[in-house]
Amino acid sequence: MAVPKKRTSKSRKRKRRTHWKLKSPNLIECSNCTAQILPHRVCPECGHYKGKEITSN
Secondary structure (H helix, E strand, O other), rough: OOOOOOOHHHHHHHHHHHHHOOOOOOOEEEOOOOOOOOOOOOOOOOOOOOOOEEEOO
């Protein structure tokens, strides 16, 4: 069984974890009402997708 020869220091452990970041969502503007929405989804504000009305509020 593999056993570490030396203890991993706090700084080495934290250096390895520096890439564990949250990414901000890629928001786009709705072409109809200019609300910020996720791409490839129906706008929750106006119900449009690709210039067509999908749902009526």
